[in-house]
Amino acid sequence: MAGDVRLIVTDNSTAARTMAHRLAKGKVTDREVHRVPVWDVDAGEGDATVIGLGGLLFRPRGDPPEWTPARRAPAAALRILARSAASLTLATADPLLAGQARDVACEGRPLLLRAARVEAPDGTLRHIDDLAAHARAVALEAEAVFAVHMTPVDSELRAADLVALGMAGEPVRRDVMMRAGVEAESLRRLEDRGYLVDEPAWRSPAGDLVCTAVDPALLRSKTSATMVAWIDAVGRGTLTRADALRRIRELVAGMRPPQRPDGLDAGRIIGNCPECDEWMGGARDRIRCMGCGLSYRLPRHVEALAVPGTICDTCDAPLIRPIIRGRRGEPRCPDATGCPTRLDLNVAR
Ligand SMILES: [Zn+2]
Numbered sequence: 001m002a003g004d005v006r007l008i009v010t011d012n013s014t015a016a017r018t019m020a021h022r023l024a025k026g027k028v029t030d031r032e033v034h035r036v037p038v039w040d041v042d043a044g045e046g047d048a049t050v051i052g053l054g055g056l057l058f059r060p061r062g063d064p065p066e067w068t069p070a071r072r073a074p075a076a077a078l079r080i081l082a083r084s085a086a087s088l089t090l091a092t093a094d095p096l097l098a099g100q101a102r103d104v105a106c107e108g109r110p111l112l113l114r115a116a117r118v119e120a121p122d123g124t125l126r127h128i129d130d131l132a133a134h135a136r137a138v139a140l141e142a143e144a145v146f147a148v149h150m151t152p153v154d155s156e157l158r159a160a161d162l163v164a165l166g167m168a169g170e171p172v173r174r175d176v177m178m179r180a181g182v183e184a185e186s187l188r189r190l191e192d193r194g195y196l197v198d199e200p201a202w203r204s205p206a207g208d209l210v211c212t213a214v215d216p217a218l219l220r221s222k223t224s225a226t227m228v229a230w231i232d233a234v235g236r237g238t239l240t241r242a243d244a245l246r247r248i249r250e251l252v253a254g255m256r257p258p259q260r261p262d263g264l265d266a267g268r269i270i271g272n273c274p275e276c277d278e279w280m281g282g283a284r285d286r287i288r289c290m291g292c293g294l295s296y297r298l299p300r301h302v303e304a305l306a307v308p309g310t311i312c313d314t315c316d317a318p319l320i321r322p323i324i325r326g327r328r329g330e331p332r333c334p335d336a337t338g339c340p341t342r343l344d345l346n347v348a349r
């Protein structure tokens with residue numbers, strides 16, 4: 001099947017398998033290339049091979065942002081499959097993923113450059129939206145720059161999250177915040193990381209500490225909106241990607257650098273105490289009740305995130321989601337000594 005295969009790239013392996021079975025007029029065979037599952041299909045009008053990438057192949061890190069490989073195995077598999085492909089179909093809604101996949105496939109077979117098309121959900125084929133890809137790329141670069149700025153406090157917090165945190169000085173309902181432009185993703189991240197609690201939402205002690213640690217301009221929507229406007233201008237082609245990044249870096253460099261406040265982790269709220277129902281706070285070392293002082297020790301190298309609205313079936317402790325060396329584990333009971341459903345963090349899942 002050398003030379004006339006249609007190579008189809010999807011977001012992930014589940015999408016790839018679904019697409020392979022949808023296209024198949026005959027047999028579907030699965031195999032692995034660089035341990036990445038791929039599906040070979042007799043699609044009627046010729047053979048097709050489908051692969052799912054699992055996310056962006058390159059991501060930016062640092063300030064200035066440097067793009068480094070984020071998924072080596074799928075990239076290597078894509079390069080190999082491209083060698084025997086006659087055309088390339090990018091079945092993804094992410095223009096940046098489409099552009100990255102095209103560039104990597106063309107390293108394997110430069111002729112694919114002209115034969116690369118994006119497939120919309122309705123089946124129509126079009127060229128890659130390079131402006132949209134640039135806008136998404138610069139948005140990720142802005143996140144990388146901002147993460148460096150926020151490292152002393154919490155590098156996971158995005159600019160838009162701080163705006164949401166700024167709005168919650170008084171308890172405020174989530175739908176009110178969302179109508180004012182706060183995205184659900186920001187609310188979820190703030191809640192998981194213990195900065196925002198309850199409905200109406202209010203700031204935990206750690207949320208208050210973040211607000212006093214950062215430059216006040218970052219709590220106002222104007223700063224974040226300015227960056228979004230530059231990113232949008234890249235998408236319209238009225239601002240170059242390089243100019244947008246330069247402006248964003250200058251804006252962030254002009255902010256007062258945050259210092260890590262004392263007691264930040266202890267003030268990140270995880271849930272309610274099973275003994276006295278007060279709030280329990282903590283993200284590293286231990287989780288402690290702000291009322292009765294009941295506490296759970298956390299293993300080293302573990303960061304605990306909240307899993308709002310959940311408690312242990314056995315002991316009523318608020319469940320945590322452990323982050324172990326950057327990997328998110330399944331929700332677990334934090335009581336490693338008293339509860340039979342022990343937090344066995346040596347078996348990282
Ligand atoms: Zn308590």
Ligand SMILES: [Zn+2]
Binds near residue numbers: 315317
């Ligand atoms: Zn328990």
